[in-house]
Amino acid sequence: MAKSLKMRNKNIVITFMSLLLVFSTFSGFAQTPEEKLIKNVQEALKSSSSRELVKYLHERVEIKLDNEKKDYSTNQAEIVLKQFFQKNPADSTEFIHEGNSDGGIIYAIGSYVSRNKKYRVVLRAKKYKADYKIYRLEFTEDR
Template sequence: MRLFILFLPLLWCIPMSSMAQGDIINEVKESIKAGSSKELSKYLNSSVDVTMNGDMATYSKTQAEFILRDFFKENPPSSFTIVHQGASKGGLPYAIGQYLSGNNTFRVWMRIKNEGSKYLIHEISFIRE
């Protein structure tokens, strides 16, 4: 019984952890759907790998916000949907989405890491299909 009481608080943390993963994906989805680099930057890690049409570079959070702002300005969103989400073998959450802008379709891929007490985007890609 004592063992159960010791582990009971840990059981409450498990759903909260997965809920936090889902929350960031939903928040990021809404930010991308709105084409808001400012809102999206709230969920970026301090260093972010950003890929735009095959060109990948590592940026600071502030630099990544400017890159995303320019992308959204050149490609205003018509719609954005998450088509798949899951976790890697190591437990890192990820999501794959489809971003539509006019006649252009982009595959969006993001990898999320737990940084301290919250989940943040570590890598994000926009690849024209």
């Protein structure tokens, strides 16, 4: 009897682990490329990582910090974003609205909160070759 119960418990554990593996595999496939981009950007912002964030930028990107808008190469953008993150390290960040247009442009709107200030963040991206890349990134201070 004890051996039968032990075998049954082992089968339950194996079944549970198999189901867990199946669901975790499918959940990774459920994300669209657009959702992955926004999730990855949000993680880069949370960690105030310019190095991580530039992975998702197009080779030419427009960055707006408050009311100053400029075009940058990815190398220049990394420097500008690094300086911004050093002055304003993230306490939290969250995208609250995401969408796409008929023209293939995706966007996300959210907040970036540092200990000093709160910013409204807007990103716009479109597909370049096989990947979505950000071509415009805006940080506007909430007043």
